[in-house]
Amino acid sequence: MRRQIALVQQDVFLFSGSILDNIRLGNSQMGQEEIESISQAVSSHNFISNLPFKYEQELNEGDVSSGQRQLLSFARALAAEPKILVLDEATSNVDLETERQIQNGIKEMTRGRTSIIIAHRLSTLMHVDKVMVLREGEVVEFGKRKELLQRKGIFYKL
Numbered sequence: 115m116r117r118q119i120a121l122v123q124q125d126v127f128l129f130s131g132s133i134l135d136n137i138r139l140g141n142s143q144m145g146q147e148e149i150e151s152i153s154q155a156v157s158s159h160n161f162i163s164n165l166p167f168k169y170e171q172e173l174n175e176g177d178v179s180s181g182q183r184q185l186l187s188f189a190r191a192l193a194a195e196p197k198i199l200v201l202d203e204a205t206s207n208v209d210l211e212t213e214r215q216i217q218n219g220i221k222e223m224t225r226g227r228t229s230i231i232i233a234h235r236l237s238t239l240m241h242v243d244k245v246m247v248l249r250e251g252e253v254v255e256f257g258k259r260k261e262l263l264q265r266k267g268i269f270y271k272l
Contacts (some may be wrong), residue, residue: 119263124203126183134169137189144193152192152209153172156219158185170246188219199229205238213237245269 117195129134137153146169153159161182161196165171178186184204191199201220205213213235223229235240245262247255247269255262255269262269 117194118197119200120191120194120198121200121202122184122187122204124206126180126187128133128173128178128183128185128186132167132170132172132175133155133165133186136173136186137169137193139190139192139193149193150188153176153189155222156185156188156192157215158182158219161185162217165254172178179212180194181208183214184212184216185219188223192223197227199227201229201231201233203232203234217241249271 129139134146134149135148147199149169150159153162161178162168162171165177171177185208188204200218201223204220208216217237217240220231220238223230224241229242231238231242239245239259242259244257245255245259246253247267248263249268255265255267257265
């Protein structure tokens with residue numbers, strides 16, 4: 115069951131090794147072309163291509179920004195080919211420009227799979243089918259984004 119779920123958290127952990135190894139995360143059958151295609155889908159390919167050793171770049175502290183780390187974690191999640199995707203505050207530690215890139219990545223990542231997106235940043239929820247608003251652990255609103263905005267309740271005020 116664990117292989118069917120990919121999790122992208124707020125704080126990204128990158129392993130020592132190359133960018134390629136970090137994205138494929140032990141799946142040695144996944145080729146570089148496939149990894150590059152995934153990276154293009156989640157908007158990480160451009161910054162990787164500008165690194166001196168590109169996908170073979172060994173990761174050291176300070177080599178990549180927090181936004182770039184997040185883009186790498188999106189590529190890693192997509193490379194796992196999960197049926198269920200969980201994004202837990204995946205955009206909270208990034209600047210607005212990186213968030214725009216991540217939005218494109220989220221759109222690609224969620225296509226064709228069940229996705230649970232936990233977010234305080236409402237821009238992260240732009241392309242979701244349904245929204246659940248929680249307050250003190252209780253569901254206070256649930257429905258389509260557009261419907262909740264029309265109701266002018268809590269989600270609208272947020």
